[in-house]
Each structure stands twice: as structure tokens, then as C-alpha cells.
Amino acid sequence: xxxxxxxxxxxxxxxxxxxxxxxxxxxxxxxxxxxxxxxxxxxxxxxxxxxxxxxxxxxxxxxxxxxxxxxxxxxxxxxxxxxxxxxxxxxxxxxxxxxxxxxxxxxxxxxxxxxxxxxxxxxxxxxxxxxxxxxxxxxxxxxxxxxxxxxxxxxxx
Numbered sequence: 001x002x003x004x005x006x007x008x009x010x011x012x013x014x015x016x017x018x019x020x021x022x023x024x025x026x027x028x029x030x031x032x033x034x035x036x037x038x039x040x041x042x043x044x045x046x047x048x049x050x051x052x053x054x055x056x057x058x059x060x061x062x063x064x065x066x067x068x069x070x071x072x073x074x075x076x077x078x079x080x081x082x083x084x085x086x087x088x089x090x091x092x093x094x095x096x097x098x099x100x101x102x103x104x105x106x107x108x109x110x111x112x113x114x115x116x117x118x119x120x121x122x123x124x125x126x127x128x129x130x131x132x133x134x135x136x137x138x139x140x141x142x143x144x145x146x147x148x149x150x151x152x153x154x155x156x157x
Contacts, residue, residue, distance in 0.1 A: 023087060023123050032122050034084050038077035041091045041129075044117035045080070048109045050101035052137035054079030056094050089124040096135040107131045 023030045045051055055078040079094040091114060097106055115126045 029086070030123075031086075032084060032124065034082050035077065037082045037084050037089050037091070037118060037122060037124070038080045040117055040121055041082060041093065041114050042076040042078065042080045044114045045093055045095065045110050046076070048106065048113050050098050050106045051095055051110065052098050053096040054094060055096075056134050084124065087125055088127050089118060089122070090127050091118070091129045092132070093129065094132045094134050096137050097133055099136050099138045103133055107133075 023032070042054060045054060081092045083090045093110065093114070095110070097103055110131060111129045114129050118124055118126050
């Protein structure tokens with residue numbers, strides 16, 4: 001005896017396509033430049049409380065020189081390197097933390113903020129965010145010779 005609710009051999013199987021994301025569609029592909037992904041990741045990193053600056057010593061020194069040039073803009077992607085594929089991205093971030101901040105908690109917050117911003121804005125799947133803490137900023141490090149620190153919006157902090 002056959003089950004009356006079982007599908008009959010003439011019933012076509014409905015196959016749903018695997019999700020491909022917003023970057024690849026039947027109407028074309030969208031490619032997002034690595035510089036765009038790096039800028040978004042840099043801005044998202046700077047939004048996290050406890051991040052003092054991005055980049056290693058040489059990158060920060062070069063950035064300080066650039067900020068002294070009238071009309072020059074801050075490089076928001078400083079200290080960020082990315083690899084971007086068709087659907088995925090990997091991010092490496094070098095940063096300087098404020099003294100007293102729990103580094104493990106800061107790293108989690110940076111990861112969460114970067115992944116959220118990138119996935120929301122680009123549609124890319126972020127497979128990893130590697131964080132390297134290169135230095136700790138001490139309050140005694142502040143001097144009049146130090147460059148003016150700017151918020152991601154470009155305003156003086």
C-alpha cells in the first residue's frame with residue numbers, strides 16, 4: 001500500500017539556489033576595491049573606545065608628517081591591510097591601544113565592529129580579522145609636538 005501524501009514521481013523537485021550574496025547575481029557582478037574595504041575597516045576600528053591610533057611606528061610617523069601638510073587628509077586606512085575575493089574578505093589591523101584598556105576585550109570589540117560594518121556596507125563575508133597590538137599609548141606620551149588627533153569624521157579630537 002502506498003502513502004497518499006507521498007510525492008508522486010511526476011511531481012518536480014523544487015531546488016532552491018544556494019545564496020550567493022548581493023555581489024554576484026544573474027544581472028552582473030559587483031567588485032569592491034581593497035582600498036574601500038580598508039577604509040571601512042579603519043573607520044570602524046577607530047570608532048572603538050580604547051583604540052588610540054592605527055599602524056606601526058613607521059606608518060604613524062609618516063602619517064604625522066602628512067597631517068602637517070596644509071590641506072592634507074588623514075589616511076583612514078593606515079594600519080589596515082585587506083585581502084578581498086569575490087564574496088569574502090580578510091582584514092589585518094595594526095593598532096595602538098590606550099593604557100589601561102583590557103586588550104582582549106578591545107580586540108573583541110574591534111572585530112565585532114569591523115565585521116558588522118563590512119558585512120553591512122559591502123555584503124562581503126568577513127572570514128577573519130587579525131589584530132596586532134603594536135604599542136600602548138601612555139598619558140605621559142602626550143606633548144605639544146605630537147600631531148593633532150582627529151576623529152574618523154576629520155574633526156579634531
